[in-house]
Amino acid sequence: MAGSTLEIKNLHVSIEGKEILKGVNLTIKGGEFHAVMGPNGTGKSTLASAIMGHPKYEITDGSVHLDGEDVLEMEVDERARAGLFLGMQYPSEISGVTTSDFLRSSINARREEGDEISLMKFIKEMDSVLDFLEIDKNMAQRYLNEGFSGGEKKRNEILQLMLLKPEIAILDEIDSGLDIDALKVVSKGINKLRDDNFGCLIITHYQRLLNYITPDHVHVMMQGRVVKSGGPELAQRLEAEGYDWIKEELGIEDETVGQNA
Amino acid sequence: MTVETKLPYDKSYVENYSVNQNEPAWMKELRLQALEQAEHLEMPKPDKTKINRWNFTRFKHGAEGETFSSLKELPAELEEFLDKDNAPENLLIQRNNSVAYSTLSKELRDKGVIFTDIFTALKEHGELVQRYYMKDAVSVDEHRLTALHAALMNGGIFVHVPKNVQIDVPIQTIFWQEDPEAALFNHVLVVAEENSSLTYVENYISQNQNEETVANIVTEVIAQDNAKISFGAVDNFASGTTVYNNRRGVAYRDATIDWALGQMNDGNTVSENITHLIGDNAVSNAKTVSVGRGKQIQNFTAKIVHFGKNSEGHILQHGVMKESATSIFNGIGKIEHGASKSNAEQESRVLMLSEKARGDANPILLIDEDDVTAGHAASVGRVDPLQLYYLMSRGISQAEAERLIIHGFLAPVVNQLPIESVKNQLTQVIERKVY
Ligand SMILES: Nc1ncnc2c1ncn2[C@@H]1O[C@H](COP(=O)(O)OP(=O)(O)OP(=O)(O)O)[C@@H](O)[C@H]1O
Numbered sequence: 285m286a287g288s289t290l291e292i293k294n295l296h297v298s299i300e301g302k303e304i305l306k307g308v309n310l311t312i313k314g315g316e317f318h319a320v321m322g323p324n325g326t327g328k329s330t331l332a333s334a335i336m337g338h339p340k341y342e343i344t345d346g347s348v349h350l351d352g353e354d355v356l357e358m359e360v361d362e363r364a365r366a367g368l369f370l371g372m373q374y375p376s377e378i379s380g381v382t383t384s385d386f387l388r389s390s391i392n393a394r395r396e397e398g399d400e401i402s403l404m405k406f407i408k409e410m411d412s413v414l415d416f417l418e419i420d421k422n423m424a425q426r427y428l429n430e431g432f433s434g435g436e437k438k439r440n441e442i443l444q445l446m447l448l449k450p451e452i453a454i455l456d457e458i459d460s461g462l463d464i465d466a467l468k469v470v471s472k473g474i475n476k477l478r479d480d481n482f483g484c485l486i487i488t489h490y491q492r493l494l495n496y497i498t499p500d501h502v503h504v505m506m507q508g509r510v511v512k513s514g515g516p517e518l519a520q521r522l523e524a525e526g527y528d529w530i531k532e533e534l535g536i537e538d539e540t541v542g543q544n545a
Numbered sequence: 546m547t548v549e550t551k552l553p554y555d556k557s558y559v560e561n562y563s564v565n566q567n568e569p570a571w572m573k574e575l576r577l578q579a580l581e582q583a584e585h586l587e588m589p590k591p592d593k594t595k596i597n598r599w600n601f602t603r604f605k606h607g608a609e610g611e612t613f614s615s616l617k618e619l620p621a622e623l624e625e626f627l628d629k630d631n632a633p634e635n636l637l638i639q640r641n642n643s644v645a646y647s648t649l650s651k652e653l654r655d656k657g658v659i660f661t662d663i664f665t666a667l668k669e670h671g672e673l674v675q676r677y678y679m680k681d682a683v684s685v686d687e688h689r690l691t692a693l694h695a696a697l698m699n700g701g702i703f704v705h706v707p708k709n710v711q712i713d714v715p716i717q718t719i720f721w722q723e724d725p726e727a728a729l730f731n732h733v734l735v736v737a738e739e740n741s742s743l744t745y746v747e748n749y750i751s752q753n754q755n756e757e758t759v760a761n762i763v764t765e766v767i768a769q770d771n772a773k774i775s776f777g778a779v780d781n782f783a784s785g786t787t788v789y790n791n792r793r794g795v796a797y798r799d800a801t802i803d804w805a806l807g808q809m810n811d812g813n814t815v816s817e818n819i820t821h822l823i824g825d826n827a828v829s830n831a832k833t834v835s836v837g838r839g840k841q842i843q844n845f846t847a848k849i850v851h852f853g854k855n856s857e858g859h860i861l862q863h864g865v866m867k868e869s870a871t872s873i874f875n876g877i878g879k880i881e882h883g884a885s886k887s888n889a890e891q892e893s894r895v896l897m898l899s900e901k902a903r904g905d906a907n908p909i910l911l912i913d914e915d916d917v918t919a920g921h922a923a924s925v926g927r928v929d930p931l932q933l934y935y936l937m938s939r940g941i942s943q944a945e946a947e948r949l950i951i952h953g954f955l956a957p958v959v960n961q962l963p964i965e966s967v968k969n970q971l972t973q974v975i976e977r978k979v980y
C-alpha cells in the first residue's frame with residue numbers, strides 16, 4: 285500500500301472554553317494534495333494546530349488517526365515521529381539555538397541512539413536543500429527564526445519539511461509573505477516531495493499558490509466546519525468570485541466561528 | 546543568632562604563615578593589620594540574601610599539592626578543562642595552595658610579561674605587587690570578608706603586561722582545590738599597563754560534596770590607559786564550599802575590561818563583579834551566566850560605576866534556576882556626577898525550571914548626571930510553551946527541547962568565552978548542572 289492515511293472525524297476543538305471547530309471530517313492519503321481555503325477566522329489554523337497538538341487547543345470530541353493509530357493520544361513529538369509535520373503560520377523564534385543545530389536534533393530525533401546522522405552527511409544534505417531553496421547558507425548558522433523576515437521564516441519551514449520528509453504534511457499559509465520568486469521556489473520544494481508516499485494539506489487564501497501546486501481536492505471552511513469540497517476548479521471559482529456564493533448557497537450570514545449555521 | 550565572631554586563625558598563625566612564605570615585610574604587616582580589622586568589621590550585606598548563617602569560619606587553612614611533571618599526568622577531573630593535544634602555551638595549575646604546573650611562552654617572557662603565582666610574585670616583583678595589591682580596586686577594610694581575605698591569603702597569581710605589549714594568545718589558570726577541606730583565599734591580580742592587551746581565563750574547581758570549606762576570592766583587574774583586558778572565568782566549586790567571590794575591575798582612560806563569567810558553583814555563593822570606569826571613554830561589557838540547583842542560595846551582583854566622561858557600561862546576566870535553588874541578580878549601573886555622555890545599559894534574565902526555584906532580578910540605575918543615557922531590562926520567566934511546542938513538532942523530545950532552549954538562553958555569554966576549550970567546558974558544566 286502506498287503512503288499513510290490521516291483520518292479526521294467529527295473533530296471538535298475549543299480554545300479557552302470557546303468552541304472553534306465544530307465537527308471537521310477530512311481524510312488525506314499518501315499521494316494526495318488537499319487545499320483548505322476559507323475566510324479569516326474560520327478555524328483553518330485551529331485544525332492544523334489541533335492535529336499537531338498545540339498546547340492551547342482542547343479536543344472536546346471526535347478523532348484523528350494516522351494509519352489507524354490514535355494521534356490524539358500521542359505527545360507532540362510522537363506525532364512528528366509518527367510522520368506528521370506542520371509548517372506553521374507563525375513559527376516561534378528560538379534565541380541561542382542555531383537553525384543548523386535544531387535541524388540536526390530534529391533529524392536525529394527520528395533515528396535510534398547510536399545511529400545519529402554524521403556531521404558530514406548532515407551538512408551535505410542541508411547544503412543541498414539550502415541550494416535547492418535558494419536560501420543563503422549563512423541562515424543555517426543564525427538563531428532559529430530570530431530576526432528572520434516573514435519570507436525567510438516560510439522558507440525555513442519548507443527547508444525543515446524537505447529534510448524531515450514526513451508522511452503527511454500540513455502547511456499553514458506557507459505562501460503568505462512570499463514574493464513571487466520565493467513562491468516559485470517554495471512550490472518547487474513542495475512539488476519535489478510529491479509522490480505516493482507523501483500526502484499534503486495546504487492551507488491558503490490564494491489561488492496563486494495553487495497555480496504552482498495543483499491540489500487534488502479543495503475544501504472550504506466556514507464556522508469551524510468543512511462546508512464545501514471539490515476539485516481544483518473550486519479554488520479557481522473562489523479566486524474569481526469570493527466566498528459570497530457559498531454563503532448564499534448554504535444560507536450562512538456570518539462565516540466566522542462565533543456563529544452557528 | 547548573631548554572627549560568629551571568633552576567627553579561626555590567630556595573630557601568631559598569620560605571622561608564621563607569612564614568615565614561612567618569605568614574604569616581604571609590607572605583606573606581613575598588611576596581613577596582621579587586616580586580621581585585626583577583621584575582628585571589628587561587619588560581614589558584607591548582599592541585597593536580599595541573608596548570609597549570617599553561612600559557613601565562613603569552618604575550614605582548614607593550608608594544604609600543599611603535588612606537582613605535575615607534564616600535562617600527561619593530569620587527573621581525569623582536570624582533563625576536560627584543557628585541550629591536551631593543543632595545550633595552552635601559557636598555563637598555570639594551582640593545586641590546593643601550591644603550583645602544580647606552570648608554563649609561559651618564551652615570546653611572552655621576552656616581552657617582559659609576568660605570569661606567576663602570587664608568592665613568587667611577592668618575592669620577585671614585590672614592589673610591583675605592592676603598588677596594586679588591594680589598593681586601586683578592592684580595599685582591605687570593606688568588610689570582614691575582604692579583611693579576612695587579606696589576612697589569610699593563601700594562593701593566587703599575578704599577571705603583568707608591560708606597556709605597549711599586545712598578547713594574542715590567552716593566558717589560562719586552573720585553581721584546583723583537591724583537598725576537600727582546604728580553604729582557598731585566592732588573590733588574582735591582573736595588570737595591563739598603558740596600550741597593552743591580554744586575554745585571561747580562569748577556572749575554579751573542587752569536588753567536596755560532603756566536606757565543608759570556604760573560598761574567599763578577591764580578583765583585581767587593572768587596565769591602564771588604552772589597555773584592553775578580556776577576562777573569562779568558569780567557577781565550579783562543589784556544594785560543600787561556601788564562596789565569596791569579589792572580582793573588580795578598574796579601567797582608566799580609553800581602557801576596556803570585558804568580563805565573561807560562568808558562575809557555576811554548587812554551594813552557597815556571593816559573587817560580585819564590579820567595574821569602575823575611571824577614565825574618559827572607558828568601556829566595560831560584563832556578561833555572566835549562572836545555574837542554580839539543589840538548595841543552593843546565591844547572590845550575584847554585576848555593577849559598573851561610571852566616573853569618566855563618555856564611558857560605556859553594558860551588563861548582561863542570564864541565570865537558570867532549578868529544583869529549590871534561590872538566586873538574586875543585582876544589576877547596578879551607576880553614573881557619577883561629571884561622567885557626561887556616558888551610557889549604562891543592563892539586562893537581567895532569569896529562567897525558572899521548577900515551581901520551587903526562586904529567582905529575582907533587581908535592576909538598579911543610580912544616575913547623578915544629566916547628560917547621559919541609560920536603560921535596563923529584566924525578566925523572570927519559564928520556558929515558553931510555544932517554543933517547546935515548535936521544537937517538539939519536529940520530533941524532538943520534551944527533555945531535548947528544553948535542553949536546546951536552555952543552552953540557547955545561556956548562549957550569549959557562553960559564546961563570549963575567549964578560549965574554545967573553556968567554552969566547551971562551560972557547556973559541559975551547564976549540561977551537568979541542568980540535567
Ligand atoms: N486564544 C483564543 N481565544 C479566543 N479565541 C481564539 C483564540 N485563538 C483563536 N481564537 C479564535 O478562533 C477562531 C479561528 O482562528 P483560526 O486561527 O483557526 O482561524 P484561521 O481560519 O486560521 O484564520 P486566518 O485565515 O486569519 O489565519 C478565530 O475567530 C480566532 O479569533
Ligand SMILES: [Mg+2]
Nearest residue numbers: 328329330373
Ligand atoms: Mg490561520
